[in-house]
Amino acid sequence: MGTLYGREREQTAVDGLLDGARGGRSGVLVLRGEPGIGKTALLDHAVAAAGDAFRVIRATGVECEAELPFAGLSLLLAAGLDRLPALPGPQRRSLEAAFGLSETATVPADRLLTGLATLGLLAELSSEQPLLCVVDDAQWLDRASLDALLLAARRLQAEGVVLLLAARDVGPPGGPGEAFPVAGLPELRLSGLDEPDAARLLASRAGPELPGEVRRRLLAEAAGNPLALTELPIALCESATATGTPGVLPLTSRLQIAFHGQVTGLPPATQNLLLVAAAEENGDLDVILPAAAVLGATAEHLAPAEESGLVTTTADRRLAFRHPLLRAAILQRAPLQQRLTVHRAIGEALEDGDRRTWHLALAATAPDADLADALERTAVRAEARGGHGGAAAAYERAARLTPDRDGATRRLVLAAEAATEEGKLAQAEALADRAGARTDNPFAHALLDQVRATAHFWRGSYPTAYRLLLDAAGTDIEAPHAARMLLQAFHTAWYVGEEPVAVVLDRLARLPLAEGDPLTPLARHLPAAVLPALGHPAPPLPAARDTAAVARRAGAETPSDLVQLCGVTLVLGRDAETIELAGELIAEARAKGTIGVLPTLQFFLAEAELFHGRHRDAEVTATEALALARDTGQHQWVSQLSALLGFLAALGGAAEECAARTATALTTAPRSAAPAPGEPWAQWALAVLDLGQGRAAGAADRLRALTTGRYRHHVSATRAVPDLVEAAVRLGTPERAAEPYERFARWAGAAAQPWAEALRLRCQALLGPDELAEAAYRAALRLHDGTHRPFEQARTALLYGEWLRRERRRTDARPYLRAALETFERLAARPWADRARTELTATGTTAPTPPTDGSPLTTLTPQELQIVRLAAQGLTNRDIAAQLFLSPRTVGHHLYKAYPKLGITSRADLPALL
Numbered sequence: 067m068g069t070l071y072g073r074e075r076e077q078t079a080v081d082g083l084l085d086g087a088r089g090g091r092s093g094v095l096v097l098r099g100e101p102g103i104g105k106t107a108l109l110d111h112a113v114a115a116a117g118d119a120f121r122v123i124r125a126t127g128v129e130c131e132a133e134l135p136f137a138g139l140s141l142l143l144a145a146g147l148d149r150l151p152a153l154p155g156p157q158r159r160s161l162e163a164a165f166g167l168s169e170t171a172t173v174p175a176d177r178l179l180t181g182l183a184t185l186g187l188l189a190e191l192s193s194e195q196p197l198l199c200v201v202d203d204a205q206w207l208d209r210a211s212l213d214a215l216l217l218a219a220r221r222l223q224a225e226g227v228v229l230l231l232a233a234r235d236v237g238p239p240g241g242p243g244e245a246f247p248v249a250g251l252p253e254l255r256l257s258g259l260d261e262p263d264a265a266r267l268l269a270s271r272a273g274p275e276l277p278g279e280v281r282r283r284l285l286a287e288a289a290g291n292p293l294a295l296t297e298l299p300i301a302l303c304e305s306a307t308a309t310g311t312p313g314v315l316p317l318t319s320r321l322q323i324a325f326h327g328q329v330t331g332l333p334p335a336t337q338n339l340l341l342v343a344a345a346e347e348n349g350d351l352d353v354i355l356p357a358a359a360v361l362g363a364t365a366e367h368l369a370p371a372e373e374s375g376l377v378t379t380t381a382d383r384r385l386a387f388r389h390p391l392l393r394a395a396i397l398q399r400a401p402l403q404q405r406l407t408v409h410r411a412i413g414e415a416l417e418d419g420d421r422r423t424w425h426l427a428l429a430a431t432a433p434d435a436d437l438a439d440a441l442e443r444t445a446v447r448a449e450a451r452g453g454h455g456g457a458a459a460a461y462e463r464a465a466r467l468t469p470d471r472d473g474a475t476r477r478l479v480l481a482a483e484a485a486t487e488e489g490k491l492a493q494a495e496a497l498a499d500r501a502g503a504r505t506d507n508p509f510a511h512a513l514l515d516q517v518r519a520t521a522h523f524w525r526g527s528y529p530t531a532y533r534l535l536l537d538a539a540g541t542d543i544e545a546p547h548a549a550r551m552l553l554q555a556f557h558t559a560w561y562v563g564e565e566p567v568a569v570v571l572d573r574l575a576r577l578p579l580a581e582g583d584p585l586t587p588l589a590r591h592l593p594a595a596v597l598p599a600l601g602h603p604a605p606p607l608p609a610a611r612d613t614a615a616v617a618r619r620a621g622a623e624t625p626s627d628l629v630q631l632c633g634v635t636l637v638l639g640r641d642a643e644t645i646e647l648a649g650e651l652i653a654e655a656r657a658k659g660t661i662g663v664l665p666t667l668q669f670f671l672a673e674a675e676l677f678h679g680r681h682r683d684a685e686v687t688a689t690e691a692l693a694l695a696r697d698t699g700q701h702q703w704v705s706q707l708s709a710l711l712g713f714l715a716a717l718g719g720a721a722e723e724c725a726a727r728t729a730t731a732l733t734t735a736p737r738s739a740a741p742a743p744g745e746p747w748a749q750w751a752l753a754v755l756d757l758g759q760g761r762a763a764g765a766a767d768r769l770r771a772l773t774t775g776r777y778r779h780h781v782s783a784t785r786a787v788p789d790l791v792e793a794a795v796r797l798g799t800p801e802r803a804a805e806p807y808e809r810f811a812r813w814a815g816a817a818a819q820p821w822a823e824a825l826r827l828r829c830q831a832l833l834g835p836d837e838l839a840e841a842a843y844r845a846a847l848r849l850h851d852g853t854h855r856p857f858e859q860a861r862t863a864l865l866y867g868e869w870l871r872r873e874r875r876r877t878d879a880r881p882y883l884r885a886a887l888e889t890f891e892r893l894a895a896r897p898w899a900d901r902a903r904t905e906l907t908a909t910g911t912t913a914p915t916p917p918t919d920g921s922p923l924t925t926l927t928p929q930e931l932q933i934v935r936l937a938a939q940g941l942t943n944r945d946i947a948a949q950l951f952l953s954p955r956t957v958g959h960h961l962y963k964a965y966p967k968l969g970i971t972s973r974a975d976l977p978a979l980l
Contacts, residue, residue, distance in 0.1 A: 102293025135453020156659025181217030258290020
């Protein structure tokens with residue numbers, strides 16, 4: 067192991083992760099810093115410290131591979147592909163499709179599922195000994211590989227895996243090499259060495275005979291950068307002008323110039339061979355040497371570069387540069403014509419495939435129809451593998467090589483759409499502008515406006531996105547395309563306001579879709595579900611499952627095609643249908659591995675579970691969904707789910723957790739200047755916390771704004787009206803709730819659900835007149851019976867009991883207050899339980915003391931409870947892991963932690979306990 071100077075803190079952090087892995091714990095660390103700061107040396111230290119006790123896999127990101135989907139991941143996991151049969155079927159098939167291992171793959175690679183497959187493969191590789199996974203220059207990984215690795219990194223728990231990623235921040239936002247996105251992962255930033263350590267390193271490289279003035283100059287110019295302290299002395303020895311004018315060029319440029327000097331001294335044929343190696347992304351000598359032969363270089367010409375330490379060759383015939391900046395310097399110094407020649411030679415040396423096509427495209431200097439067609443085929447394959455960024459680059463390059471104008475425009479449109487899928491919004495808009503300037507075709511302009519609308523939506527410019535989509539759908543395009551745009555416009559309009567929602571739905575309802583079109587059932591169901599809730603006439607609403615069945619017969623094959631049915635069913639209060647359909651679609655999504663849609667489905671399911679008073683179930687569902695949303699970068703659902711969990715915390719009186727959850731919800735909008743998607747739920751959560759703790763004024767202010775503002779049509783705003791009525795009445799200002807109550811009453815009538823009418827009657831009892839209150843309370847309680855909504859039933863009973871006590875009917879009040887107290891305690895709704903206990907005591911009877919210990923299940927975390935429930939059904943750890951997207955060892959770890967809490971010793975005891 068080479069000596070590291072001044073890196074004791076960093077070495078301790080890495081050694082701690084290795085020690086943890088020896089004990090079965092997993093750990094992740096991202097090393098950041100400028101080029102040459104010592105990231106690679108620290109990775110080398112980790113590999114040496116791991117020794118034979120660890121299995122080690124390693125890969126390095128390469129800039130010219132940044133558009134080849136899954137190139138980096140396939141290199142990293144190549145040694146473990148024999149473990150693929152151990153993965154769950156959907157994960158294995160997705161990884162096979164991503165790596166191009168299956169010619170008969172029927173399911174395209176799903177980048178999210180591939181990330182889970184990566185987790186599973188890392189866990190398999192660590193099953194016999196700890197695993198060290200090292201990735202250098204991670205900023206150059208292709209986006210598909212990076213997403214998969216980051217998802218796996220966030221889910222590593224108890225596998226005995228150490229994942230080290232070294233990266234530097236380079237490049238413009240949205241492009242290859244942009245600021246490395248590692249939100250949520252531990253980071254360690256390497257800074258320059260302090261002067262004593264820098265002087266020691268310099269002395270070890272340059273020797274004591276270095277003149278003092280030169281030593282001082284090198285220390286000043288290097289600014290503690292270890293690579294500069296190593297390479298600049300060599301450059302000074304070889305050329306007195308190696309650094310140009312000291313202190314003017316950036317350090318990276320001076321280092322590249324230093325490398326230039328080292329390469330310039332080599333024989334010309336060796337320089338040519340190194341240029342080929344720098345342009346060939348895999349270091350494969352079986353490709354490099356035939357390509358280099360075109361430039362007059364042979365294997366013998368490699369020796370001078372090896373002797374100078376610039377490159378090394380491995381046992382598997384791969385060539386590696388001493389430092390990534392050396393590769394960059396070699397490419398930078400080569401004239402353009404020579405680089406074109408090299409790419410052409412590499413392309414001709416490669417067998418048929420996407421890499422061959424890319425190198426030939428990089429060598430092209432004029433339109434080439436055949437090459438453009440080949441690049442489009444490459445783009446299609448990239449999209450099938452989940453590599454939308456690579457597809458966008460291939461479509462754009464194909465457009466440049468396309469001789470005819472219309473063909474080039476079509477490929478630019480495809481490039482813009484692919485860039486949108488990748489989330490590269492600035493690139494997508496630029497491509498859309500280029501394509502739009504080249505065509506008058508209405509359909510093309512509609513597609514480009516859809517691209518622009520998507521970019522505006524993710525930035526929070528909802529009104530602009532809405533208008534673009536509405537206009538695009540109104541052009542002379544076929545009805546199925548218009549339907550897709552209107553469905554997207556519906557999502558956008560939901561955040562603009564009630565009237566835009568009605569406009570979109572009215573347009574959707576009148577669209578002349580064919581009966582057999584897969585979109586037709588959804589396009590008919592949305593208006594029927596939402597328009598009545600907005601006070602507009604609409605046709606009768608069929609059951610969600612019936613609509614789903616019709617859609618499936620028409621060709622809707624995946625949960626993603628049906629997810630909106632779960633959401634709009636909630637709008638009109640058909641919560642039981644949401645539970646039924648969402649449960650089915652979630653099970654289907656787990657089985658098929660379509661995890662990207664799970665956070666959406668689980669959010670709708672958690673809402674419905676909450677409304678049914680199944681608070682613990684809602685917490686379990688939302689907690690898993692939040693983890694998935696974070697892992698998959700779905701910021702909208704991170705915001706929504708955080709707010710929903712904040713609401714659950716408010717019901718339990720957990721003020722600090724509620725505040726933390728809602729703060730997360732309100733700040734989770736990384737590309738948006740608009741309010742966060744979870745704002746309505748967050749405001750309701752904070753209001754419920756206030757209401758539960760007796761702060762009626764704060765609750766009324768929040769709820770009034772929520773139920774009369776731009777979000778008043780949202781599910782959370784509609785369901786919050788009874789809370790506003792209660793808060794306003796407590797303040798003696800019932801008029802503040804008058805208009806929202808009237809809207810709620812109309813909504814309850816349209817919903818035609820017994821529980822909704824019960825809540826309306828409760829509001830009526832609160833608002834008066836007082837002589838009608840008792841009849842309203844009693845009617846509400848009768849309707850509550852059989853609706854399976856214990857929390858709302860208990861709140862109605864509490865309010866009725868309070869009213870009876872105020873009427874001096876203490877004996878009559880007691881059974882209602884006692885029933886409410888029992889329910890609140892069972893649901894762990896502590897503020898309401900305290901209130902019911904106080905009221906019961908005020909009737910002159912002794913209230914039961916609060917329970918000191920509930921079910922042992924309440925001591926489990928949501929993830930532990932979810933795992934315990936599945937284990938009690940007889941599922942193995944591997945089965946549970948496949949269903950919850952964890953590793954089997956992590957499942958076992960959670961069970962091991964849960965048994966002592968439950969007072970049992972094995973899974974055999976679980977069925978009786980549950």
